[in-house]
Amino acid sequence: MAVYKIVLIGDEILREKAKPVKSVNANITKLLDNLADTLEDAKGAGLAAPQIGVSKRVIIVDVEEGLYEMVNPQIIKATGQETDVEGCLSIPGLIGDVARATTVQVKYQDRTGQEKSLTAKGLLARALQHEIDHLEGILYIDRAVNIRKINQEDV
Numbered sequence: 516m517a518v519y520k521i522v523l524i525g526d527e528i529l530r531e532k533a534k535p536v537k538s539v540n541a542n543i544t545k546l547l548d549n550l551a552d553t554l555e556d557a558k559g560a561g562l563a564a565p566q567i568g569v570s571k572r573v574i575i576v577d578v579e580e581g582l583y584e585m586v587n588p589q590i591i592k593a594t595g596q597e598t599d600v601e602g603c604l605s606i607p608g609l610i611g612d613v614a615r616a617t618t619v620q621v622k623y624q625d626r627t628g629q630e631k632s633l634t635a636k637g638l639l640a641r642a643l644q645h646e647i648d649h650l651e652g653i654l655y656i657d658r659a660v661n662i663r664k665i666n667q668e669d670v
């Protein structure tokens with residue numbers, strides 16, 4: 516098990532556009548495993564490779580529907596809009612209200628390199644958009660309004 520330190524706001528890698536993965540190989544599957552271990556340890560909903568200091572287009576999301584692992588994810592369709600509260604493991608102690616699409620279709624490769632497509636709604640759609648933003652160097656606070664410190668009522 517490899518639990519990595521999560522990169523915090525202020526680190527330049529969080530503002531860089533992550534590099535595409537040329538081929539899914541043992542290094543990428545190990546990265547997926549390390550992301551999963553780190554996410555489980557941090558008790559978060561999703562994690563992007565740049566958040567552990569790796570500039571690769573790789574994300575994982577787990578919002579109690581099982582673990583989704585995505586290499587080179589791309590949103591190819593987004594519909595609807597809703598605003599909800601978001602936070603981020605790289606920005607501890609803060610939350611904000613973010614408008615996101617209610618439904619997204621994402622094209623990606625799985626851990627075997629196979630092309631896949633997923634249509635997601637609700638919290639899964641929100642988490643995917645949040646993590647894919649990380650690959651573009653975009654943080655939720657760039658899109659958020661009403662950014663505030665986490666209070667006990669918010670937990």
